[in-house]
Amino acid sequence: MIILGYWNLRGYAQPIRLLLEYLQVDYKEKLYNQDGEEWLNVDKQQLKTNFPNLPYIIDGDIVVTESKVIPIYLAKKFKNYELIGQNPDGSFNLNEITFLQILEILKELRDSLLNSAKVPSFKEEKDQIFNEKFNITFEKIKKQLGENKYLLGNLSFIDFYFYEVLKFFQFFYPKLSIFTDYIDRIENIPQIKNYLETKENKIFILDRMKSYFYY
Template sequence: MAVTLGYWELRGKGEPIKLMMEYMGIDYKMKFYHFGGAPDFDSSDWYSKKFQLGIDFPNVPYLIDGDVKLTESYAIMRYLARKHKQLYPETDEEHIKCDQLQGVIYDFRATYTRTFYDRVTHEQSKTKFLEDFPVKMANYESWLAKSKWLAGDRLLYIDFMFGEYLSCLLLVFPGCLDNFPVTKKYLETFEALERIASYKNSERFQKFPILTPRAMFGGEKQPN
């Protein structure tokens, strides 16, 4: 039986989960919710139904797998990895690294999303993000120089969150990884994985939108 992933009609926090399921060969179906454009940004398609699904903490993305109903991106990714015995940490070292990296990547991504949802002082937020970007990326560059993947020599669930984030960064800031060859090579290796490449070349993959229509960039189905 196919699992159901519910999310907005965009990449956002749902895409890393889709990437994982594609890579693991999991039979899944998407339940998309519409997020309207300006000026109303109507999100009632989700909010009118969120309490009808029997989910303890209703939110998107959510996963329904038989009797299992989960929200929170990392919880969903860890659940899928454990159940299918793929992409899950096996050693204490891998667990420790993944626990740390979950927070680090979440915080880094949050600075990016705050920048593009800031409709009042967007240009100042964007300037600040770009000023801080080299310092943050330098940390990843030195970290990734030690191993092939984020937590070591094995591809784990955490790589799907980071790989997706880097992919979106390049759409927003083309060339932003040019001064970080190790990280750039990491992303190229990730996107060259057979099932990832196949998915991204299929009709199931949509490059845009990245964020909701509230965003100053990336909320369009196809940017100008």
Template structure:
């Protein structure tokens, strides 16, 4: 039995949930709604080397950290090309490109989530777009070019990029070009992901914790 544990929001776990759906993995989504259940119980009792969420329990394997869980899942299910590796798992220069793009998109995420948690969200939103977000998006669109996916073929970088675009299309709809609209549609129609989205419409509206984040999802 496979279990993914995280708060009952999209947050850091959503790209992993999409990956699980794409890989066709049956799993239990452990969504913590009571902080005490995590901090007062499971954090100390699950036997995790580095107790944190999201976590993945897969038989005897226990993995934490949002950057490590996808590597484990992709390697286990022999979809090495999602990491940029060759199909047999051997090194390919694409691995560096995938890691580079993921790092860049995570920098964009820091800006977006910092804004979402800021009490002055409404007043700061436009300035952040002009100062930083617009350039982030333009560079990623230029990198995408006329390719179907960021590196050419689907990789985990696309799972991260799609999640960033999910924030952007609500907060900065003016940034979503025709190229990005087509890209979003391609990702949303991938096998497994299409079905996941259709089955989790309400859950997908909760991006960040209500009551803590100023912007936590489309209302």
């Protein structure tokens, strides 16, 4: 059984959770409290890797860290290469480059939103910030998506990542109506729908974040 370790929140682990659910992988989670004591003083020291970090997965004797690396490992392990932009047989495809580009763009978009929302003035200025800052990136993503169902044409990990970014934006901008069909498409993937109904809303609800941000 695969073990996914992370803080007791959504964060960088949430798209990985969606990927594991999509792959129907048998896994369990090791969730760390925000004080960090167990992670910093115990598990980080004992994790069998030269690069201990959160999130991590433990798969038997294999330890993989870093949120951008874990999905690559999982896609290759379960031979679902299209999830990382490769051809079905694992050979190179230009989508593999686009995959990495979009993943970096989405991470920057997510981090920029969360960092902005920690500033007291965000609540009053968030619409202006969206128009001047975030919307530029959304327009690029909209162009990439085009008439396709998913960002690379076929479903890939970056769709789970983008879905999570969109959920954050919905949290801070509840009146925002963008990519609604795309969100519905992800949420109606059978494995994801089951996860949302049985697990996510009981553990990783966004309302738990309210005390950390100005929204």
